[in-house]
Structures are given as C-alpha cells and as structure tokens.
Amino acid sequence: MKSVLSSAALLMVTSSPAFADVKAASDAGFNSVHIATVNATPEEIWKRLIVPKDYWNKAHSWSGSSAGFYIDVQAGGCFCELFQEADENGTLKTVGSVEHMRVIFALPGKVLRMQGALGPLQSEAVIGTLTVAMEPAKDNAGTRVSFSYVVGGYMRYKVPEIAPAVDKVLGEQFKSMLAPFAAAETEVPKLDSFKLDIETITEVASDETSEATPNDSASASEPPQTEPN
Structure with a gap:
C-alpha cells in the first residue's frame, strides 16, 4: 500500500488540533482517518453522533436537506435520509428515502460501526465501513474520538482522485459533529496512540473473565443450554 497524500492534512475541530489523513490507499481501495480529543464524555458525544440531522451538511445529502x-x-438499523415534501396545507410528508449506511455494531459510548458506500460511491461496486470509536483520553482529559472509513472493491473512479475528496467530506462531518465541544489537547494526536477498533473493549472483557473460576469461564464461552422436554 502507499499513501496518496504526501503529508497529513490537518483539520481543525473547534480550536483543537486533529489528525486527518488518507492513511493508506491502493488500487483496491483506501482508508480515511480523523481523530480529535474534546472536553466531553463519551455519552455526550454518542448522543450527538446518533442524531445526524443536527450536524450533517445538507450539501452532502440526496434531498438537499438534512432534516430527514x-x-x-x-x-x-438504517442510517437513512427521507425525501420530504410539503402538501397543499404545508404539512411535510415522506415521498421517498435513501440508505447511506447500515448499522452492524452499536455499543453506546464506545463504538458505532456502519457499512455503506457514501455519496458518489453508492453507484459503485464497493463496500465502505465506517467505525466511530471513542474512549476516555489519558488522565481522563476529555474523550478521544475517531472516524475511520475503509473502502474497498471495484469503482470507476481513480483512487488518488476520489480518496482525498471522500476524506474531505468525511472530515467536514467529523468537525461539525464535534463542534459543540471544546478542545482537550494542544498537540496533534498520533494515529498509533489510539485504537480505532474495539480492541479496548475485548481487553476489558479479558481482564474481567481472568478473575472468574474455571467453571465460570467455561459457562461464559458456551451457549445457554435448554432443558430437555
């Protein structure tokens, strides 16, 4: 794999430095990553994240409005957009819809993972997976949150052209989502210092089960048994 950008493009989230980059790319696809740390709890960030109409730019909608x-x-579950029109009485009615992504993993305050080809990628034979991860920053100084969007498959676009464009749009939504929260650090976060996946969740689970008795461990790893008739 090779980077399609000579250096990381820095995205300002409120006043906080953030990491933003097309981290890797090849003819088969690319990975766009955005990270920032803000003064908010994971729960506060999650609450805003799951209401995209409050931060998604209508310029990157299909209907021309983010209200739906x-x-x-x-x-x-669906990350969707409704096409809405007003009738003769001014009442909005839904006349159509479009799916942006579909939820494949949801753990409030920790991870939201969705699959879908965003924007112009929807017409291509690609799979896009967006992982939104969040965890308390070091010394509980706010919360570090990231968007990591991995795209792979066949597309008629040239990766060196479409990857930076997608990265820019995704970064815009990332910035807008975090806009209400103040900066919690003064240095650009390093990519290697933050787990983009759910490794921290499985590590916590491992620590908890390590204190269990052998019988407890066995029962936790086996499916529940039903009583014979």
Whole structure:
C-alpha cells in the first residue's frame, strides 16, 4: 500500500488540533482517518453522533436537506435520509428515502460501526465501513474520538482522485459533529496512540473473565443450554 497524500492534512475541530489523513490507499481501495480529543464524555458525544440531522451538511445529502436524516441505532438499523415534501396545507410528508449506511455494531459510548458506500460511491461496486470509536483520553482529559472509513472493491473512479475528496467530506462531518465541544489537547494526536477498533473493549472483557473460576469461564464461552422436554 502507499499513501496518496504526501503529508497529513490537518483539520481543525473547534480550536483543537486533529489528525486527518488518507492513511493508506491502493488500487483496491483506501482508508480515511480523523481523530480529535474534546472536553466531553463519551455519552455526550454518542448522543450527538446518533442524531445526524443536527450536524450533517445538507450539501452532502440526496434531498438537499438534512432534516430527514436519522440513525436507527441497533444492528441492522438504517442510517437513512427521507425525501420530504410539503402538501397543499404545508404539512411535510415522506415521498421517498435513501440508505447511506447500515448499522452492524452499536455499543453506546464506545463504538458505532456502519457499512455503506457514501455519496458518489453508492453507484459503485464497493463496500465502505465506517467505525466511530471513542474512549476516555489519558488522565481522563476529555474523550478521544475517531472516524475511520475503509473502502474497498471495484469503482470507476481513480483512487488518488476520489480518496482525498471522500476524506474531505468525511472530515467536514467529523468537525461539525464535534463542534459543540471544546478542545482537550494542544498537540496533534498520533494515529498509533489510539485504537480505532474495539480492541479496548475485548481487553476489558479479558481482564474481567481472568478473575472468574474455571467453571465460570467455561459457562461464559458456551451457549445457554435448554432443558430437555
């Protein structure tokens, strides 16, 4: 793999430095990453994250409005947009819809993962996976949050051209989502210092189960048994 950008493009989230980059790319796809630390709890960030109509730019909608954006926050739930029109009485009615992404992992305050080809990628034969991860920063100085969007498959666009464009749009939504929260650090975060996936969750689970008895460990790893008829 090779980077399609000579250096990281810095994105300002409120007044905080943030990491933003097309981290890696090849003919098969690319990975766009945005990270920042803000003075907010994971719960506060999660509450804002799951209401995209409050921060998604209408310029990057299909309907020309972000009012119909919503996320059904459960596995299989839709990150969708409703096409709405006013009738003769001025009452809005839904006349269509479009799916931006579909939820495949939801753990409030920690991880939201969705799959979908955003924007112009929707017409291509690609899979896009967006992982939004958040965790308390070191010494509980706010919360570090990231968007990591991985795209792969066949597309008619040239990766060196489409990857920076997607990265820019995704960064705009990232910045807008975090806009209400003040900066919590003065240095640009290093990519290697933050887990973009859910490794921290599995590590916590491992620590908890390590204190269990052998019988407890066995029962935790086996499916529940039903009583014979």
